[in-house]
Amino acid sequence: MIPSVFTYRRAGSAEEACDLAAEYGEDAKYLAGGHSLLPLMKLRLAAPEVIIDLGGLRDLSYVTDQGSYVAIGALTRHHDVEHSSLLARELPLLAHAAGQVGDPQIRHRGTIGGSVAHADPASDLPAVLLALDATVVARGTDGAREIGIGEFFQGLFETVLEPGELLTEIRVPKPAAVGWSFQKFTQRAIDWAIVGVAVQGNQVALVNMGGTPLRAVTVEAALADGESPADAAAHAAEGTSAAADIRASREYREHLARVLVSRALTEASTRA
Amino acid sequence: MKVDLTVNGKEITADVEDRMLLVHFLRDVADLTATNIGCDTTSCGACTVLLDGESVKSCTVLAAQASGHEITTVEGLASNGTMHPVQQAFHEQHGLQCGFCTPGMVMAIVSMLKENPHPTEEQVRTGLEGNLCRCTGYHNIVRAALAAAEVSA
Secondary structure, eight states: OOOOOOEEEEOSSHHHHHHHHHHHGGGEEEESSOTTHHHHHHTTSOOOSEEEEOTTOGGGOOEEEOSSEEEEETTOBHHHHHTOHHHHHHOHHHHHHHTTSSOHHHHTTOBHHHHHHHTOTTOHHHHHHHHTTOEEEEEETTEEEEEEHHHHEEETTEESOOTTOEEEEEEEEOOSSOOEEEEEEOSSTTSOOSEEEEEETTEEEEESSSSSOEEOHHHHHHHHTTOOHHHHHTTTTTTOOOOOOSSOOHHHHHHHHHHHHHHHHHHHHHHO | OEEEEEETTEEEEEEOOTTOBHHHIIIIISOOTTSOOOSSSSSSOTTEEEETTEEEEGGGSBHHHHTTSEEEOGGGTOBTTBOOHHHHHHHHTTOOSSOSSHHHHHHHHHHHHHHOSSOOHHHHHHHTTTOOOTTOOHHHHHHHHHHHHHHHO
């Protein structure tokens, strides 16, 4: 399978990427690792006229300790998030989950910023960052702005990013509660999650239970009211809008959400 | 567009379509046909090659993205007629049946052993999650990976 015809441009800096995006407007798409976008282009589900390759922006690949939070460059690959000793120490949920994305080859190419900007609700890292209350930094031709991850995702593959705006950094606060868990249910090892659950302390986020990653707010409220993890997990499907597809019905996804939230809360409590 | 790749140590400059995939560059431009196209959907790993020493699926990388980088295919592993330890281990452990997945499996294992020279069997199996063998011949592939790690130790 071959993508439809497009013009390839390689950006040498974040500034140049934004300038190129402004030049080409809505016909252009940014390409980071390309492991979400290129498969869609090969299937002709996406057909951008211009590809702006961000692969040369090595200065946007970093993980740094900023005291109260960890800053992660948007072009940091899943492989590098997985193997960061800083993240293993401060944000083990994120390091572990990055190691569950796709397979080793995909993790050698895919980036955290690409995964977030692509906004596929079946992706692991958007939900993990939602559980962690991350903030994303976006740069446009008018300067940079910070966006809370809770406001970032608008719908299936939709975010608040304006055309041409470039996600440059993800800031993840160091969690107060240390217990964490990541649960992912798939048919084959490399598949997208049918349902996934990320837990940090009493913060619970769901993968693939709606058009965006979701916080399981009813579960969190139940935990705050002192309910046991098992009782709280029974609320996991409330407020969700899971799709039915070839892998699972909506009812099965709701069942999985309850089971996986229960497992995640139990595992997180053993790490607390 | 003009791309400039180093493939198995040899620089190759070519004028290609912007949309050309790396796997097509390797097979059709560089004339290195050991790298197979299997699923073409980033699932099976048959097209795995090394990009700057790390395993990638060449059906999901543009030749343009790889321009300026080093690619290693299975043809580039042997030196002076001596097989690479992973190739030798596949031979000795009968790590292949039909052979279609073999180039990708070998490259995935070369990359894995570079990152983790002494994997456990479980780590080998997990590390090969991105490579499918349509003959389901996984046991001997895993044995080959472990044997290669032993030899390199």
